[in-house]
Amino acid sequence: MSLPEPVRRRLSSFSRTVFTDNNRTGPDSRSDDNLPDNELVSSLPLQMALYFNLCFFPFWWVSSVVMLQLKYPVLPDYYKFILVTIMIISSLIEVIRLYLGYMGNLQEKVPELAGFWLLSLFLQLPLILFLLLNEGLRIQPLERAVHIVFVVFLVFQVVVAFLALKKMVNQLATRFRLREFDRLDNPLPSGRQGGPKTRAEIPWAVGSPAEGIRPTSVGWGSAVRA
Structure with a gap:
């Protein structure tokens, strides 16, 4: 299972625009000599964070659903609708986000990892911060604790995924430039x-x-x- 081709093209274009180091105009002998062409650029810290996030997510979901059920009768109607909607959306986003993170990091796929980074930063993190900081939701101590842990996971993953994407995109650009130089050196x-x-x-x-x-x-x- 992979992303649709139009989505992959857009994410690839976004990655080249945002994460490419524009100061590098060609292969740098001082840095590229120590980087083999087949070097793995998967991020170990990101993979560890994804693994622990995957283990933590069921506990967060069960805790949030139980707390929602307990306080549901005393919540205003609009907060009931907002909480139920956020729980459904955040659960779906988390499944997709973790899948893209695993695929993008382990298989070094830039579009998947870029999709993971965008979902983490612009969708999941704002939703969890809303659940954590909005006192009108009658936040319970257990909810506050699990939301804080979730936010820590998200912030760490956003930072580490950004660094991994930057390294991955720059290595792909270096490989492309090296192939172009090789074609110029050995014209057929x-x-x-x-x-x-x-x-x-x-x-x-x-x-x-x-x-x-x-x-x-x-x-x-x-x-x-x-």
């Missing part, structure tokens, strides 16, 4: 049929003296026999 001529030839089809790519050209290991240089 086109075949007669209009399609590009592979290295196996090009005699001088494997050291053959055909056509009097011998490439060297230097990036842009090439030696031409007299």
Whole structure:
């Protein structure tokens, strides 16, 4: 199960706009030499927070539902409607949010992780803060305690997910730039049929003296026999 393609494109565009380091115009040898191309960029702190959040969520949900049932008769009608609506929406958001967080972090998928970050910051966090800070809801001590823990989880995940997204997007941009530089360093001529030839089809790519050209290991240089 994955995000719809239009949503993935929009989240990818959003990630490139927000999390890309625009000061980097090309691969930096001082930092990229120590970063292998297949380095894992998944965030261990984020994964631990997601795991504990997943364990905590059922306890938060049961506590909130029990407290809502106990104080429901004494609440005004509009607060009854607001609380029930928030409980339903926040429960659905939390399931989707945790799923996107696991998928995005473990599989290093930028759109999923960006969706997790947006849901955490702009939907779930304001809803839980409303439940925590609105005294008109007749907040009980158990509710206050579980909401505080939930807010701590959300704030920590927003910060760590932002750093993980920034690192992930910049590594993807670096890989793309390295591929572009590699294509410029090793241009392959086109075949007669209009399609590009592979290295196996090009005699001088494997050291053959055909056509009097011998490439060297230097990036842009090439030696031409007299």
